[in-house]
Amino acid sequence: MTGVLPGVAPMAVPPGAFLVVATLLFAIGLAGALLKRNALSIFLSIELMMNAVNLLFLTYARMRGDLAGQMIVFFVIAVAAAEAAVGLAIFVALFRAHRTVDVDKIALLKW
Amino acid sequence: MSPALAAALEGAAKIAFVWGVVLGAVLPNLIWVERRMAGLIQDRPGPNRVGPFGLFQAIADILKMFMKEDVVPMYADRLLHTIAPLILLVPAMSTFAVIPFGSSIRLFDRDISLVVADVNIGILYVFALTSIGIYGLVLAGWASNNKFALMGGLRSSAQVISYELAMGIAAISVFLAAGSLRLTKVVEYQASGTFLGFLPLWNCFPQALGCMIFVVSAFAETNRLPFDHPEAEAELVAGYHTEYSAFRFGMFFMAEYLNLIAASAMMATLYFGGWSLPGLHLTGIPGGVVSIAVFAAKTGFFIFLFVWVRWTLPRFRFDQLMNLGWKVFLPLALLNLIVTGALVLWGVI
Amino acid sequence: MPALSGELVVFGFASLLVLAFALLMVVQKTPVRSVLSLVVTFFGLSVLAILLAAPFIAALQIFVYAGAILVLFLFVIMLLNLKEEAADKDDRPVQRTLGLLVALALGGLLAGATLRAPLPPRGTPTGTPIPMPDEIPALGRLLFSDYLLAFEVLSLLLLVAAVGALLLSKRRFE
Numbered sequence: 001m002t003g004v005l006p007g008v009a010p011m012a013v014p015p016g017a018f019l020v021v022a023t024l025l026f027a028i029g030l031a032g033a034l035l036k037r038n039a040l041s042i043f044l045s046i047e048l049m050m051n052a053v054n055l056l057f058l059t060y061a062r063m064r065g066d067l068a069g070q071m072i073v074f075f076v077i078a079v080a081a082a083e084a085a086v087g088l089a090i091f092v093a094l095f096r097a098h099r100t101v102d103v104d105k106i107a108l109l110k111w
Numbered sequence: 112m113s114p115a116l117a118a119a120l121e122g123a124a125k126i127a128f129v130w131g132v133v134l135g136a137v138l139p140n141l142i143w144v145e146r147r148m149a150g151l152i153q154d155r156p157g158p159n160r161v162g163p164f165g166l167f168q169a170i171a172d173i174l175k176m177f178m179k180e181d182v183v184p185m186y187a188d189r190l191l192h193t194i195a196p197l198i199l200l201v202p203a204m205s206t207f208a209v210i211p212f213g214s215s216i217r218l219f220d221r222d223i224s225l226v227v228a229d230v231n232i233g234i235l236y237v238f239a240l241t242s243i244g245i246y247g248l249v250l251a252g253w254a255s256n257n258k259f260a261l262m263g264g265l266r267s268s269a270q271v272i273s274y275e276l277a278m279g280i281a282a283i284s285v286f287l288a289a290g291s292l293r294l295t296k297v298v299e300y301q302a303s304g305t306f307l308g309f310l311p312l313w314n315c316f317p318q319a320l321g322c323m324i325f326v327v328s329a330f331a332e333t334n335r336l337p338f339d340h341p342e343a344e345a346e347l348v349a350g351y352h353t354e355y356s357a358f359r360f361g362m363f364f365m366a367e368y369l370n371l372i373a374a375s376a377m378m379a380t381l382y383f384g385g386w387s388l389p390g391l392h393l394t395g396i397p398g399g400v401v402s403i404a405v406f407a408a409k410t411g412f413f414i415f416l417f418v419w420v421r422w423t424l425p426r427f428r429f430d431q432l433m434n435l436g437w438k439v440f441l442p443l444a445l446l447n448l449i450v451t452g453a454l455v456l457w458g459v460i
Numbered sequence: 461m462p463a464l465s466g467e468l469v470v471f472g473f474a475s476l477l478v479l480a481f482a483l484l485m486v487v488q489k490t491p492v493r494s495v496l497s498l499v500v501t502f503f504g505l506s507v508l509a510i511l512l513a514a515p516f517i518a519a520l521q522i523f524v525y526a527g528a529i530l531v532l533f534l535f536v537i538m539l540l541n542l543k544e545e546a547a548d549k550d551d552r553p554v555q556r557t558l559g560l561l562v563a564l565a566l567g568g569l570l571a572g573a574t575l576r577a578p579l580p581p582r583g584t585p586t587g588t589p590i591p592m593p594d595e596i597p598a599l600g601r602l603l604f605s606d607y608l609l610a611f612e613v614l615s616l617l618l619l620v621a622a623v624g625a626l627l628l629s630k631r632r633f634e
Contacts (some may be wrong), residue, residue: 012467013511019574021475021508025482027567032486034559040491040537044498047529048482051505054517056574062512067598070514071607074599077517077524078614082621084529088536089628095540096631191492231596235519242527246499249534253492265538268531292596 011062018059025052039091039101043084050080117221125227129207133372137414139169141368145418152422176361184256184354191254196355196362199247202240203369209236210376211295212406213386216399225386225399226295233292234282237377238275241332245271247366248351255354264351266340266429273433274331274338277440281321281328284444284451285314285381288460298385306460311389315382317460321447322382324440329374331436334367336421340429375413376406383409471511478504491537495530502526516596 029052032045054073061069095101143158143166150157158165183192213225230236245268252264286292289300297314304312315322331338355363379385386402393401427435454460478501485497502525509518603611 012465013471016575017471017475018508018512020571021478023571023574024479024567026570027563028479028482028486030566031560031563034563035486035556038491038542040533040542041494044491044494044533045486047525048485048498048501051502051521051525054521055505055508058509058512058514058517061514067595067602070517070599071602073514073517074520074603075607075610075614077520079617081524081529082618084532085621085625086628088532089625092536092540092629101540101542188492191496230515232515232519235516235523239519239522239527242523242531245527245531246496246534249531249538250496253538261538265535268535272528272531 009065015059015063018055022052022055022059025049025055037102037104039094039103039106040088042103043087043091047080047084050076121221121223122227125223125225126208129212129227130204133207133369134204137372138365138368139173140166141372141414142169142172144414145421148415148418149422152419173361176358176364179357181357181359182354187256187354188254191250192354193359195247195251195254196359196366197247198250199244199366200362200369202244203366203373206237206240206370206373207376209233209294210373210380211298211385212376213399213402216396218396224295225403229293229295231293233294233297234286234381235292237373238279241271241275244366244370251355251363252351255351257354260351260353263340263353267334267351270331270334270338270340270429270432270436273436274328274440277324277436277444278328278332280441280444280448281318281324282381284318284321284448287448287451288314288318288455294380294385298380298387301384302387302389305389311384312460313382313384317454318382318447318451320443321451324444324447325382326378328436328440329378330417330420331432333370333374333417335371335417337424337427338432339421339426340432371417372410372414375410375417378413379406379409385409467511470507474504474507474511477501478508491542492534495533495537499526499530502530513595516599 026049029045029048032048033042036042036045054076057069057073057076061067061073091101094106098106100106146168147157147165158168161167161171183189208227209230211224211226211229215222215224217223248268248271249264252261252267255261285297289297291297301311301313306312306316310316330336334340386406388401388405391401391405392398451460481497481500481504485494485501488494488497502521506518506521506526509515509521
């Protein structure tokens with residue numbers, strides 16, 4: 001890492017550490033999304049991936065000394081709220097139709 | 112003494128003072144006050160056996176809580192059953208960190224502002240802690256493996272979420288007028304002038320609607336009558352704390368009272384001038400002590416109000432409660448926000 | 461090796477919390493415990509946000525994400541009464557192993573690429589600088605000036621989402 005831009009206050013914790021944590025978190029979320037069968041658990045893993053990206057945005061905002069990164073995170077959080085509401089409503093409707101939220105069992109489009 | 116060490120000691124002393132006063136002096140007396148006032152309002156003596164005027168009733172209650180048998184239901188999730196009261200108790204205790212309980216005093220060549228943590232996000236800290244408390248309610252209901260507890264937990268958390276919204280928007284108007292999210296700035300703003308020439312600039316006067324909404328929502332947030340669905344004995348046994356006994360029940364009890372004290376302190380700070388009294392501008396140590404006394408008096412009045420309303424008003428039905436929160440308070444809070452915005456724009460407040 | 465400071469200790473503790481509970485969330489069988497592990501993860505992320513000079517985002521993370529969205533998840537899980545994932549005959553071990561390998565490989569690749577990427581060699585940042593002690597008024601000003609359109613569209617999006625969720629989960633009385 002080439003370090004922070006001139007004119008920006010230095011960070012006490014090296015920024016590379018934050019980036020590593022964020023990418024590891026993303027990988028863990030991805031593993032959860034690929035390995036779980038319960039639709040709600042998959043959704044939770046996706047939320048984890050979004051939060052990893054939020055952390056990445058915040059780190060870059062701090063490194064560049066730019067407030068725009070924090071604004072993006074603000075919007076991502078709000079959009080995640082909207083997405084969670086609609087997604088969960090879909091799962092509730094799915095459950096009412098099939099009595100299960102196991103993604104392996106909901107295979108209606110399979111021939 | 113290095114500045115870091117001095118700052119740490121100052122913080123520790125403030126925390127010890129706040130928790131010592133709240134947990135040691137206010138909480139036991141609150142238990143006694145509640146039961147005596149209940150007695151007075153219901154035309155009976157109330158507890159008067161344990162100690163003079165029954166003042167040691169709280170000690171008797173706490174001893175009883177410790178000594179009873181701790182029962183965990185059979186198919187309950189043990190881990191969740193254990194941590195649910197903690198999830199409710201810890202935020203209740205942490206809310207006191209941002210409330211300014213006095214003006215600043217000068218001691219040992221340091222200007223000590225009488226607030227444990229003057230964070231720049233002020234009120235958002237309090238709301239965040241309230242949101243965490245919801246988990247305690249829901250988990251207590253779920254982990255008890257009892258349908259009444261689950262219903263009580265879900266109803267209670269739905270109530271808290273609904274009134275949190277109205278309370279938040281009513282509080283936003285306060286911060287709009289004060290210009291900052293810090294609670295110390297809000298109190299300084301209220302001490303700084305007059306409204307319409309003769310009233311102090313306390314937020315309850317220009318934002319009376321917001322004040323009323325906040326006060327009523329605080330009743331709903333702390334699960335006190337007339338909004339105390341989880342404790343509706345006739346309907347839900349004891350709601351989300353049905354399956355809790357002994358010390359765990361004591362923790363729920365303590366959390367409820369701590370929330371009550373914190374809500375009273377918030378009302379005093381946001382709408383009634385906090386530690387300031389109009390026309391009183393003492394400085395130094397006497398100023399600090401007088402400001403602490405003023406704050407304590409205002410908080411005490413609101414605690415008294417909570418207890419008084421509990422034993423006077425009947426309970427709301429759950430659908431009436433939700434109706435009030437979403438269809439009445441939310442639009443009114445938005446109206447209050449618009450009116451306050453207009454007043455700030457025209458320089459009236 | 462950076463000097464040991466309070467911030468480094470807090471960072472170490474918070475990142476450990478975040479990663480440990482994220483792993484726990486993926487490993488848990490019961491959905492309720494997954495949600496609770498994610499709540500603790502969000503707490504850790506909130507602390508990391510404070511370290512990155514974003515206290516408002518930290519408060520929002522707890523207030524909105526952990527305190528509202530995850531409570532919604534919890535409500536739905538309790539409504540649907542979801543218990544643990546039952547072990548199944550067609551567990552597809554090959555697919556699961558491949559999935560795990562892909563996740564690990566992608567994680568390593570991303571970490572390497574992010575660490576190697578240099579910052580753009582510009583002299584000054586192009587947007588609004590982060591004001592160092594108090595940043596909330598600056599955030600508000602930015603939100604209502606440069607990002608006003610996005611803000612309005614967002615409120616519309618939330619309205620649409622609320623109406624949509626209501627319609628999707630209505631019981632049809634046929």
